[in-house]
Amino acid sequence: MISKPDFVAPDVTAPDGAGPDVAERSWVARPEALDGSEAESVRRVNLAAFPTANEADLVDALRTDAMAWLPGFSLVAEAPDGTIAAHALLTRCQVDGAAALALAPVAVLPAWQRRGAGSAVVRAALDVAAAAGEQLVLVLGHPAYYPRFGFVPASGYGIKPPFEVPDEAMMALALDPGRPVPVGSIRYADAFGV
Template sequence: MTHWNTRPETPADIAAVRAINLAAFETALEADLVDALRGDPTAWIDGLSLLAETPAGKAAGYALLTRCRVGGTPALALGPVAVLPEHQGEGAGSAVVRASLDVARASGENLVLVLGHPKYYPRFGFVPASRHGIKAPMEVPDEAMMVLVFDEGAPIPGGVIEYAEAFGV
């Protein structure tokens, strides 16, 4: 298995981030979303856009955490998460998601939400958001809207997720 180095995005990485998202998804929606979020100071948090690199230093995986709110309380939204097709299944996605969550935890965040594959994200500790009274602002399968709480002893807000404007919901 490949060892993945992870690090925060720098301005020099913007084109590589876009290329990863364009290669990983069928349309440009995710790549365009990242660009729009990068331009939104209410959503973008420096240091929470991360890359996974091959041992040779090639950017191959990407994960983004941006500001959202639940019941008015600040939280983070994970996504998109993308890996170049030639590196999918090699652990790049898991490495960059784990690194992102570690940075979020170390930054004092407590709540991370993801709308994603219900067989993939539980490996990181995500559970259905409905268990905490958290709902998506649109109709989605219950098992696909997930939450990770770092400190279960802290107050956990409930309510509808308020995403950044770029998400269009």
Template sequence: MTWTTRPETPADVAAVHALNAAAFPTPEEAGLVDALRADPGAWIDGLSYVACDAEGRPVGYALLTRCHVGETPALCLAPCAVRPDRQREGAGSAAIRAVLAAAAARGEKHVVVLGHASYYPRFGFTRASAHGIRLSIDVPDESLMALSLDPAVPLPSGTVRYASPFGI
């Protein structure tokens, strides 16, 4: 299936909330997106992406918000979601690829993600600890991954500082 990807618009806010609420077992991720959207230090217009079906309805979602690795500005990829009835069709991958390309086009350099170690390497993410990147909380080493959007710029090292809505 070919997905249409685009930045979220104001008309998509309710659909994005519903998509995240449906994709996760609790409403926390949907609430997180709302909180990030309201945080001017975290939210970056144009880095909230949807993958739409043939009728133009958002079915996949990927969000990049501001974080820091040590003192270096970076982006956090979270959450990523797909409507349960459309999972495993490529909508999530399409949204992730599109938002990463948009970030690179804006001159962003680094992205971190805390997620499934078997999923995110397909987008170029590698184990963050290999670059000296860590969290202030305990997570499985293979779950924290990082990506340089510019091959000429190495990943920084340090502790990831997420936007306050993450609570980390």
């Protein structure tokens, strides 16, 4: 499922705040409902945002993995009409046995792309991770998009993915610069298929 990078990013060509109506919209991102009532809405966002069902299927598979799924780490942002417009998911992964988080997928409904929804939901996810005391978030994504959140090439920390990917696309973010970051190979949840 994640064996080859997709490089689809929700706001990749627009800086934060760019796009129509963004000055009128202050995105509020929040955890997905814990009772599962928003799972289908999250699936619709992922189906609309990507060219295949792979990411939507990945989210569904991760929901059933008690080792990977972390309650409260699936974030959504709502459109003005209450529709879920964006989704970001953090799940448990490891770097040579040490706990880390994988940020994947990040998806925005096409009608709301380049309006800040993706940035809002990613920032909210990182805030949730930091508040929970997590130290390391990893993302395989577009190198023009994720550095705005502080991500840098994971290789700079001595972290490597379990597959070939351009160095600049595998990124890491240390949430607390004063704490050490694990070094070694990433091990994703089984649902990722790597």
